[in-house]
Amino acid sequence: MTIQHASRPWMNSELEVLRDTARRFFESECVPRQPAWVEQKHCDREIWRRAGELGLLCSGIPEAYGGGGGSFLHEAVICEEQQRALVTSFSINVHSGIVAHYLLAYGSEAQKQRWLPAMARGEMVAAIGMTEPGAGTDLQRIKTTAILGSDGRHYLVNGAKTFITNGWHADLICLAVKTDPEARASGVSLLMIETRDLPGFQRGRLLDKIGQRGQDTVELFFDGVMVPAENLLGNEEGRGFRQLMQQLPRERLLIAIGAAATMQRAVDDTLAYVTQRHVFGEPLMAMQNTRFKLAECQTHATIARSFVDDCIGRLQRGELDVPTAAMAKWWSTQTLCQVIDECLQLHGGYGYMNEYPIARMYTDARVGRIYGGANEVMKEIVARAMED
Template sequence: MPNHLWMTDEHRAYRDTVARFFAEDFEPNRRDWTTAGVIPRAFWKKAGDLGLLGATIPEDHGGLDLSRHFDAVTFIEQARAGDSGWGFSVHNIATHYIVAYGTDEQKSRWLPKLASGEMVGAIAMTEPGTGSDLQAVRTTAIADGNEYLINGSKTFITNGGSADLLVLVAKTDPKSRSKGVSLLIVETEGLDGFSVGRRLDKLGMKRNDTAELNFDDVRIPRTHLLGSEEGEGFYQLMKQLPWERLILGYGALGAAQCALDVTLDYVRERKAFGQRIMDFQNTRFQLAECATKIELLAAFLDQCLEELEQGSLTPEKAAMAKWWGSQAQCEIIDECLQLHGGYGYMSEYLICELYADARVQKIYGGTNEIMKELIARGLDKD
């Protein structure tokens, strides 16, 4: 396991808490929750009780006011436990929008509930007609007296079927592109005109609730606009994206480590031609490459995290962490599956689940092509 130089005894104790939480509260339920296609609310509440949901939320709003290193610990440990079903990443992202841009009233209203697990958060950007091109969203939120009138639909929304709070990307000025985009907070409970569409069947991430959302003349108070003015949404999204990309990077790191761990167990046990699979030079070289990539990824992510905390992480570097991290994750898991032979293709082996779950990492959070485009734009500046 990589040595994160920033880790103190406090981080290690936190890591032990998260690892125990997954061993005791997640692992025995893995199969049932995979079949159910959703993580029960009791798990969220327990995570809230342990302080995991509010680690980086200010203390006066129900959190622990810790640095993002603690969230990184949770993302790594969740993935190391072989889970990508619990939608903590998007809950955390939704929370950070309110921390960054919420008024005092908004923070007091929502953050304590997001920290305790009473509310589950989601972020609703993608629509059936547009994903990468966020400026082209067609969901509208039109001011009408003291309210916004919302119409449109979203798809692929993580936690979509169970979320109580959505950070919604909508056009407050449908005629403009980026300047027309705003972020609004939508409380879903009992909301007239709001409905959850299909819960989407996916290649992997079977425990994860991914859904379509529909807004048909939904009304919310104008005080639920995030930020001081309409039209700030695109800027707000761009400012938060580097953290979102590091979250995906740390998830990639944990999943790759999980794959290496289960594969080492397997190849030390399994025999062919009278020797352990581990003893073939090919196995040794492949696993050596995997372990090296894991160390490189950890070192790069940690450097990005330090820069993020200091306020100097560039969008280009965050994009590198996301694309390279997810690419390395997919390559490592593919190789680890290969070393399992036919058993790697069987659902009862964790490597099979890791393989299916990994693929989307190259797609969501900004596709890897968009990441490379962003990096290239930075290279092509005068």
């Protein structure tokens, strides 16, 4: 008897068509290329353009700006299918789900018209530059500066960023800077950086990670980079920290959506393995320990999916608050690691071999407890909300 998963409360026929398109794209055009992308530590540039052709980029951005005219639901479907396929070598979440929405929410009309259509077509790849060598979760302590020149027309940017997803291909970077180096939160601003042929801008090495090894994660350096003042996001300096905080629930929910999708993939793969694997003359699935462990893992996956679906509904209604998004992020990524560990154990020695997807899931999933705000910080957010 197959477990009947509850229907998604937010799904409709349009989203099912999108899901089918996304699934075919990731499985047929990305999965076969993953080994090559892992070897070179970045995807091929043309995959971004192909995703744009299929309408998989900026799906939640209005058609007036070149997007798909959809909503967060469209982005959620694409996120689920990318994570289900274990395609981790480029981040549509960062490009479409995060940077595009900073532009949509805070950009001027000219900024939206200039960058969003090119992002939707995959002609420009976007990244967000927050983390620095000495400042990760505490964004108030960033050291990268953007000082407005005496003519008021250009900012002079100096500093460095690290762990930047999509950084190798990035043509556009939403950069967190200090426009007032002496202030904390009130000194943070967001500046849009076009990188092509930009004097003083340099990409560092492709970072060697334990997981998501095909993802182009790099260091970025800014040495006297001149950026037009009109590239400031928002109509005045010092709004960046507030802008970041307003958008983080969306980012954290996308992480939770991906974790829930990967969790179910881990369970499905393991069920298939233990059904055909024989130990002591009978299927591994016939052993009580195997059955109990898988029952536990499926229960976790079902709870994760239900929690995520509830959060998606809240976001659509404008009701997803910061503490709830933090709960979804920390719990789903923590539980994902636990479920994958149990599933890998059921694979035995084969679970330790990279040729098996469960091994790649094991290393790829670990960073989920770190990025988007470390899980310890998520718990602090929840605890503070409980005190209010």
